[in-house]
Amino acid sequence: MTAVRLLDIRDAPLSLDEVYAAVTDPAAGGICVFIGTVRDHDEGHEVSALGYSSHPTALARLRDVADRIAVECDVVALAGVHRVGDLAVGDLAVVVAASAAHRAQAFEACRRLIDELKTDVPVWKHQTYASGDAAWVGSPDVPAAGAPVAGTD
Template sequence: MSRFRIADTPFDAANLRAELLDDRVGGYASFEGWVRNHNADRAVLGLRYEAYAALAQAEGERVIGEALDKFAVLDARCVHRVGDLAIGELAVWVGVSAAHRDAAFAACRYIIDEVKARVPIWKHERYAEGDAGWLHPEP
């Protein structure tokens, strides 16, 4: 079963959350990243995510595996969109289940930070001034 996914269509975070719950879970943490209308004091009209899919899948799975080893969590998932996204659309989701909340929060933060730093996904923003720019990775 894949714990990390690249999605080219919108996905339902509630269904993903349901995959993580069982009787051992006492804490759940999630992160949702949405497309915002600005970046670095510039108006953003929308964006496009592109990925090296095979490498992104492998590295994303590696990140989640590290989180499972590093933190006392039961399970974790991450989904990242690719393609054209509009302002307000869900771009990335991370969910973590654990017996206790501290581990769930820590692993969730670790996963999103490492995915943004290491997974080969590039963001191409379209600005209100008519130009565009590529962004990746986030330090």
């Protein structure tokens, strides 16, 4: 079985149980899960609405990140899902998990998966503040139109 067991970008609510189940394995002595939720503030501003959108290559980019981490880290399994669309405060925005024979490897792989997802996968957050102002947050580089992206041929 491949180490990358679940990856998705979806507009439906996320399931912690689904992600956890994807990385559960008899060979795993440690499972690390990260859950990103929508908070009610950001950098001193009260957040009143939030939406995520993604580039069409986002899932392929997430696959590239997960495949690289699976090779570079000693993991049993990896899983990650990110939500897009309009979310409310408290909603799950992203859930990633890693399992490994030992906790150190599970922690390292989980941290790398969320960190590299945030920097390398083109998913953008649009926040509207109570003041009426709005801002786009987190804009990873996106391939130029027509540029090849691994996993999309």
